[in-house]
Amino acid sequence: MESDTGQGNLAERLRIYLIRRTREHGISRPYHDQLVSALRRFCEMVLKRNVEDLPLVRPRKKKTLPTVLSQREVRRLLAELRNPKHLAILALVYSAGLRVSEVVRMRPEDLDLERGLIHVKSGKGGKDRYTLLADAAQLAVEAYLEGAHPGEWLFPGSRPGRHLTTRSVQKVVDRARKRAGLEKSFSVHALRHSFATHLLEAGTDVRFIQELLGHANTRTTQIYTHVSNRELRRIKSPLDMEEGGGRAEESH
Structure with a gap:
């Protein structure tokens, strides 16, 4: 049975910790990378473990639309x-x-x-x-x-x-x-x-x-x-359509 400090257990703990920090605290990608580097240094220097292959997750980059002026x-x-x-x-x-x-x-x-x-x-x-x-x-x-x-x-x-x-x-x-x-x-x-x-x-x-x-x-x-x-401006909302003036096709 693998001990608490085993490679698999350590990887899982770090993965859970990073997921929690990423999702609950909304950390940025640069901060996440700094955190990963710090964890790796800690594991290598203090725990004497090689963590290069740990399945560490990266936060998804938010897909935001660019700001446009009229x-x-x-x-x-x-x-x-x-x-x-x-x-x-x-x-x-x-x-x-x-x-x-x-x-x-x-x-x-x-x-x-x-x-x-x-x-x-x-x-x-x-x-x-x-x-x-x-x-x-x-x-x-x-x-x-x-x-x-x-x-x-x-x-x-x-x-x-x-x-x-x-x-x-x-x-x-x-x-x-x-x-x-x-x-x-x-x-x-x-x-x-x-x-x-x-x-x-x-x-x-x-x-x-x-x-x-x-x-x-x-x-x-x-x-x-x-x-x-x-x-988008060419599409008429159903709310603006006159009664009987057209309707979307029914899906089957």
Whole structure:
């Protein structure tokens, strides 16, 4: 009969403990990983047991839909930007669906103002791509450049030789959101989500949206089909149907 400190018993106790911590206390995946590492070190250093093969469970990653702003909310947000530099940044994020990290790392030569294109260098996954430069975004960038001499980076930060940080851009969004009276809380990345969703609702093929966003495959882009309400608005609720005007098929 296996003792209390046997490998199987130890594995089961740790598994039950982790399940309880995960389900009852709602711990995050990073905290769970730290907990697993601590348990392994304890077992190896104190109990002198090898626990590499223990069946430790990981909490399921929550599948949440991205936050999306309406076009009206986006306009209200942009209207509150007083600084031409800030307006140019957020106009690029929304109009081209760029990641904020891609925007702050832009160099002046990455914008092709004549052809209306943006060259995104070393995007996520280290891949380069071209995306559209909207007329409104180009006007915002040109207005910013009239009074700025950016040098190496299109959007330089406060420290010499450094570009603006993504955290600084988020602070800009937070202030503009409050001034615009937008109650929902969102990150600057919501503008990228909104770009994709608004294109989808306008009838743009998801494959083109995938290319513009720089997604490796369409599965990542497909999440916006769950956020888009274009098709949802076409469905009439039974409560709104006139009597005898149609009914759902009966299931057998």
